[in-house]
Amino acid sequence: MTITTADLQRLFAMIAADIAVNRDRLCELDGVIGDADHGIAMDGGCQAAATAVAALDPATTEPATIFNTAAKAFLNAVGASSGPLYATAFLRAGAAVKGKSTLTDDDFVALLTAMADGIQQRGKAEPGEKTMLDAWKPAADAARNARQAGASLPASLAAATEAARTGCEATAAMLAAKGRASRLGERVLGHVDPGAASAVIIVAAMERFVGTIG
Amino acid sequence: MKTKKLINAGADAVDEMLQGVLAAHPNHLYALADAPRAIIARNGPRKGKVGLVVGGGSGHEPAFLGYVGKGLADAAAIGNVFASPPPDPIMACAKAVDGGAGVLFLYGNYAGDVMNFDMAAEMLGLDDLEVRTVLTTDDIASAPADQRDKRRGVAGNVFVFKATGAACDLMYSFDEAERVARHANARTFTMGVALSPCSLPQTLKPNFEIGDDEMEIGMGIHGEPGVARGPLKPADAVTDDLMDRILHEMAASPGDRVAVLVNSLGSTPPMELYIMMRRVKSRLDAAGLVLHTALVGNYCTSLEMAGASITVMHLDAELQRLIDHPCDCAMFSR
Numbered sequence: 434m435t436i437t438t439a440d441l442q443r444l445f446a447m448i449a450a451d452i453a454v455n456r457d458r459l460c461e462l463d464g465v466i467g468d469a470d471h472g473i474a475m476d477g478g479c480q481a482a483a484t485a486v487a488a489l490d491p492a493t494t495e496p497a498t499i500f501n502t503a504a505k506a507f508l509n510a511v512g513a514s515s516g517p518l519y520a521t522a523f524l525r526a527g528a529a530v531k532g533k534s535t536l537t538d539d540d541f542v543a544l545l546t547a548m549a550d551g552i553q554q555r556g557k558a559e560p561g562e563k564t565m566l567d568a569w570k571p572a573a574d575a576a577r578n579a580r581q582a583g584a585s586l587p588a589s590l591a592a593a594t595e596a597a598r599t600g601c602e603a604t605a606a607m608l609a610a611k612g613r614a615s616r617l618g619e620r621v622l623g624h625v626d627p628g629a630a631s632a633v634i635i636v637a638a639m640e641r642f643v644g645t646i647g
Numbered sequence: 648m649k650t651k652k653l654i655n656a657g658a659d660a661v662d663e664m665l666q667g668v669l670a671a672h673p674n675h676l677y678a679l680a681d682a683p684r685a686i687i688a689r690n691g692p693r694k695g696k697v698g699l700v701v702g703g704g705s706g707h708e709p710a711f712l713g714y715v716g717k718g719l720a721d722a723a724a725i726g727n728v729f730a731s732p733p734p735d736p737i738m739a740c741a742k743a744v745d746g747g748a749g750v751l752f753l754y755g756n757y758a759g760d761v762m763n764f765d766m767a768a769e770m771l772g773l774d775d776l777e778v779r780t781v782l783t784t785d786d787i788a789s790a791p792a793d794q795r796d797k798r799r800g801v802a803g804n805v806f807v808f809k810a811t812g813a814a815c816d817l818m819y820s821f822d823e824a825e826r827v828a829r830h831a832n833a834r835t836f837t838m839g840v841a842l843s844p845c846s847l848p849q850t851l852k853p854n855f856e857i858g859d860d861e862m863e864i865g866m867g868i869h870g871e872p873g874v875a876r877g878p879l880k881p882a883d884a885v886t887d888d889l890m891d892r893i894l895h896e897m898a899a900s901p902g903d904r905v906a907v908l909v910n911s912l913g914s915t916p917p918m919e920l921y922i923m924m925r926r927v928k929s930r931l932d933a934a935g936l937v938l939h940t941a942l943v944g945n946y947c948t949s950l951e952m953a954g955a956s957i958t959v960m961h962l963d964a965e966l967q968r969l970i971d972h973p974c975d976c977a978m979f980s981r
Contacts, residue, residue, distance in 0.1 A: 468867075470730060477727070
């Protein structure tokens, strides 16, 4: 497959649409162990990113610019914790495809690893600390491993979504080491991390997106 | 069920509030034309003075913009409700108040605020503007005493900002202003109790559930669950619960002086705050502590949450002088 700048504009629109329908659910998850605004932040950030990206001319814009534009728009719409984390993820994605005019299947799989690494470095988190990294890192690893084993792009992204979901569910059994939930001790047990839940939605949107590439 | 609020569109609440604040206080505050969420003091920032930038999420008014003015903070970066501002308004604040003596970032210890302020500081560093950061960590319910740096910053911000703003106004050096901020924070202790939740303008849904006959000790100013939930007790017993913890940690000696803030989380009225204040005074008297000054009212709120927090700052000669130093802000003056 060849993924163009116009395709990536569509990707950000699909992510924004999927986050929007889950906005209130993400707020409810956050209300249990945080301050109930995660859905608002993710919705605001993804809408801003999609809008900013849509305003670019696909004929003269490289894929890297799509990600860099999304990063700045997301960050300035949101602030909060998710702003710096996703802004860094998108900036690393942009750096990973710098200079390319279109993306190959391998490029797209590599985006997930770049994003997961960016989130990990900005948040200074490790796996197992009940954060969005617990969905992003397994998703990136699963996509990379599937791809290296010869899987198609859709199959690689399907593996990523599955791993993100499993990783998110596993956060219910974790104590929180980062963010506001870290002050709650054992009261967070039994509740998934809202950041991991929104990560699943984004990875699933990326899977849905590659299914639409002809 | 949706809560009732006097707002227009939820998404416009922060910007419309800022427009109202600027309309009411044009002699104290202005917003930068290219950064409407960077709120700057008309009087205060000047050459040779350390610039003091505070900030954080909205929904805590009069924190943080109410403490911008002569003798206190020079600027506040404004975020969405309960969400850190992004780096852009933070950077705009720093540039607007830079007097060539350095810029101090002073804000509550929350993961989101730390990431955004740190990103701003990194980018300002590339422009040769030197920034230092002090985090407030006065909420004693949010982590054990041996993990002070993990605690969050709550209503004690008012005293820490006040002392640091005074130090900056008195033209302390960058090193000295930073030292004062750390010293003020180390001697400020807050603990709160929540009775009923608040709701965000964008959701209009209560941000936590609590029984009609329950209270939660130690709840954070964003509704983060606290350390213990139990049946609602009379004001004296609740005040004792909070003061027991505060006095134990503060470890003051008889004759020491303190500043006290009895703060409403939003909808708890002055009547109840003064009932608590009465008990605070009797507890201070019993411990032989001298009440130097008291603030009672809405100083660091959590939208319409019901409940209150008690902050005690353990004064020394320097902090007493800085707390007493005049200031003239939109929503606070001495």
